[in-house]
Amino acid sequence: MDIKIIFEDKDILVVEKPPKIPCQGDKTSDDDLMSILDRPYLGLVHRLDRPVGGVMVYAKTEKANSFLSKEISARNLYKEYLVVVCGKPLETQGELRNHLKKLRTINMSKVVDDKTHGSKEAILQYSVLDTIDTEEYGALTLLKIILKTGRHHQIRVQLSHAGFPIWGDNKYNKTFVKKKEWTQISLWAYKIGFKHPNAKEYMSFTSLPYKEFPWNKFHINN
Template sequence: MDIKIIFEDKDILVVEKPPKVPCQSDKTSDDDIMSILNRPYLGLVHRLDRPVGGVMVYAKNEKTNSFLSKEVSARRLYKEYLVVVCGKPKNNEGELRDYLKKLRTINMSKVVDKGANGAKEAILEYEVLESKDTEEYGTLTLLKVILKTGRHHQIRVQLSNAGFPIWGDNKYNKTFVKKKEWTQISLWSYKIGFNHPTNKTNSTFISLPYDEYPWDVFDIKNN
């Protein structure tokens, strides 16, 4: 399997993760990004859910890994996603703040009260880019989502809880939970930005979703 390399130097490796490929080895023993890339050293700076595709950055040495990990902890790693949701938010832009608890036994998360055991704050911002009416799924909306925290299944849980679940999400969108066949979730890591570990300049990289349904319903390149 070929992995598209967006950028590489002595410190970082920026790639386009294909959907359904794990970003690191897991219990399935399926091919994963780190094994396929086969570099002498690769540090996992951030994660993408297995079904999700898009831009990712890896560290190529321990110093870079430490630097970028601190950037993540300080919330200085900028992460922007494109999402197709069912329905349309009442407001064209907004912020969602919830507390999430990870349900490890079923690999899901849920919105809970602030004081609940294991609750962690989750914050994201969204902006409506375009809406389209479809025969089969009603109104579909293309959103830009800026992730402020990095919780388990955060975007999926928060958008579902807000009333506009992601198209194709077999875990959090009731329409697709009922479907017997598997569907590709319409969540894509579109843009990542961070300070370069060596020259400290801001580096930004993007990746566009595949030209397939429901992405092709929208004029993504001009949004």
């Protein structure tokens, strides 16, 4: 499989992760992105859910891996997503703050009280970019998401809890949970920004979603 290389030097590798491919090897033993890229050393700096596509950065040295991991811990890694949701938020922009608890046995997360043991705060900001009306699904809205924290299934569970679940999400969107056929979730890692681990200059990279429904119903460009 050919993987789109967005940028590469001796310290980092920035690629476009295709949907449905895991970031690293898992219990399924399916082909994973790290194995396909096949570099002498690759450090997993951050993750994308298996169904999600978009821009990812890997570290090519242990030093770069350590630096970028510390940047993530300090919330200095900028992550922006595009998402198509069912319905339309009441406000054109806003912030969602919830506490999430991971349900390991079913590989899901849920919104819980902030005093719940094992819960973690989840923060994201959203902006409405466009809304269209469809015959089958009603209103569909294109959102820009700026992720402030990196929790398990964070965008998916927070948007669902807020009343505008992601189109195609067969875990958190009740419309698609009921569907027998598989659907591709319309969540895409659009932009990533960070300080280069060696040069220390700020860099950002983008990736656009594939031209398929529902993305092709919206005008999306860099």
